[in-house]
Amino acid sequence: MIQRKQVIPGDVIAKGTYRYGSNIEKRGDEYIALRVGLAEVGTDGLKLNPLTGPYLPRAEDEVIGKVADINGFGWVVDINSCFDGFLPASFVFGREFSPATHDLSSKFALGDMIGARIESYERSRDPQLSIRGHGYGKIESGxxxxxxxxxxxxxxxxxxxxxxxxxxxxxxxxxxxxxxxxxxxxxxxxxxxxxxxxxxxxxxxxxxxxxxxxxxxxxxxxxxx
Amino acid sequence: MEGLRLENKKKKLIDDKGKRLDGRKWDELRPISLQVGLMKNADGSAYIEWGKNKIMAAVYGPKEVHPKHQVLPNRALLRCRYHMAPFSVDERKNPAPSRREIEISKVIREALVPAVIVEDYPRTAIEVWVEVLQSDGGSRVAGITAASLALADAGINMRDLVVGCSCGIIDDHVVADLDDTEDKEGSGDMPVAIMPNLGQVSLLQVDGIFTRDQFKKAFELAIEKGKQVYAMQREALTSKFFGGEPMSTEVEEVAE
Amino acid sequence: MKKNYVVETIRKAQMVQLLVEGKRMDERALDQHRPLKIETGIIQKANGSARVTLGNTQVIAGVKIATGTPFPDTPDKGLLVVNAEILPMSSPYAEPGPPSEEAIELARVVDRGIRESEMVDLTKLCLIPGKSVVTVFVDCNIMNVDGNLFDATSYAVVSALRTAKMKKYIVKDDKVEATDDIVPVPVERTPVSVTMARIGDRLIVDPNAEEEASMDMRVTITTDDDGNVCASQKGEASTISPAHVLEAVDTSIKVGKEIRKMILEAVK
Missing domain, CATH: 3.30.1370.10 (K Homology domain, type 1)
Structure with missing residues (x-):
């Protein structure tokens, strides 16, 4: 059995000892909701499914972004997050990429939609995107x-x-x-x-x-x- | 002598039956209404009418920090602007921010930051815009109340909501929630913001003379009234996200 | 640096394809404006006020009356000051700070339509020639941006002025005194601004944000109650053909009539 509870920030989800997921803070023996959402109280674990909030990048996530800027070394991709994704030109043109010979916008122009995977993301650097793999790359229609x-x-x-x-x-x-x-x-x-x-x-x-x-x-x- | 005469000429703010100029009892709030999520572009927003105050608060973020040198490596930068529309007051206000607005922006920011888990959003900015469309007494606490809802609406992780209420002294009586006239004619004003579940105070300002007893009474009243406003905050947030169904105690069991 | 709004290539392609067929993404006709809502008297502390919602664009205008000194070259005329602030809450691309180039152009184009149509009879606002006149401030708060700020702001200013009331001033012994009598601000006309965008070879009325981000050129034409043009402004780094200019004038007169009716209904 799982109990579901509608919560807002500051609400106590449960008291006692539980395993707990993100968007929950432990305060003494109380577990506090940090977001508006649906809390699930299981026999040993607590979960909060938020109903609102930003997208925070995670490695391996599949995202759909929009080319927002092009610089000499790659594409700046708006991934609907606090940080833009960066798709390095060398990931697309290969190791022989040179800003002098390759035209980046011939591949992806400003406004183009790209299906991509977040290759790496650490808190100190903007998320790096990759289009290697089946189905990634420019989205032509839709x-x-x-x-x-x-x-x-x-x-x-x-x-x-x-x-x-x-x-x-x-x-x-x-x-x-x-x-x-x-x-x-x-x-x-x-x-x-x-x-x-x-x-x-x-x-x-x-x-x-x-x-x-x-x-x-x-x-x-x-x-x- | 001059001072005494002025004192006598002052209009009475509480009548013999203990009623205030607008008919309220000493500890009564003005009418308050709150709505969450009216603005289309903002990530979160809330609109409050509190007495004659009409205030829109909107939140953007977390977003990239510009200029870059302001980036904080381990937490979010909370920006806050309290601004009054030129038509919000009796005499037209110059649109450029005044010293008063700059100070209020700062104290509102410092009232909200303790509730926001800024560590969850390193290297980003969270922007809180508070626009006073019509101003009455207590606009900063009304602004804080709306801004905290806008943050929750945007889905920024928060330890608690923040809610404010101001108390003060008129005709030597402690009263709750001063309106414009009481603020101007009264002898003391004390805006307070609290985090109701944590039982902490995140804004405290005092303007005017309070005895030790009056201070205690006004301060405790501000907290009590803040909790009353918190109930309305909850309702506004719940009504947006859960369609107004009662939620705080409702527990529904689902077979897994 | 702040980025600008970029329309997705696949959406822009759909938009351009539809325009060829004379259609728009939101199913409007080329000369059709978005749903327009005008609410007046929303700010009790202002002498007049209006909130205009045009699609998702929202503007609040408030009128404030004060007394001031006339300009030396118009000693017998009151002053009209139109000011606009694109609030930082209005869009992810707006920033706080002193008015941007964009906000100043907006206020001036709206001002021009009001001034040149002689909407407010400034001669009636003269108290002591050369010394004291009534100043009418109209301040606009841009609350939410979804394209076409020119028209939304103009309708808000016109509606706020149309409903504005002020204390009656009298002159006694060469001194100006405010009485307790309340009189309407002397408003005569109802100028209506109609803004069009050119995308390729199509002119479309009341562009939304997505259409504005795709447009080559923008033109605003303001007409008065008699169908005369009283102000206009071409914008953006592209051109307009003479044939399009005349088409825009005709469209503005036609659409303007319809919107004038809506404004007059709202300010009754």
Missing amino acids: EIIKISPTKVPRLIGRRGAMINMISEKTGCDIRVGQNGVVVVNGPPEGLVKTAKAIKIVEEEAHSADLMAKIEAYLGGTEVGK
């Missing part, structure tokens, strides 16, 4: 939808259950960045339904039967089947 980064886990669902359901029922390809940027491709009516479904997830992320709500909204029919 509808851009932005959601609160804290709601990404709910949009994806347990092992992708939520996002797969939306995708199947709308016939759309949905790509979700951990930073809250979503790109959707598909038939026009599917795009509209997907956008609405994502909006419901965003607005009702705190409700327990979210999956059922989305399923009810999308109906039983599957587009194109």
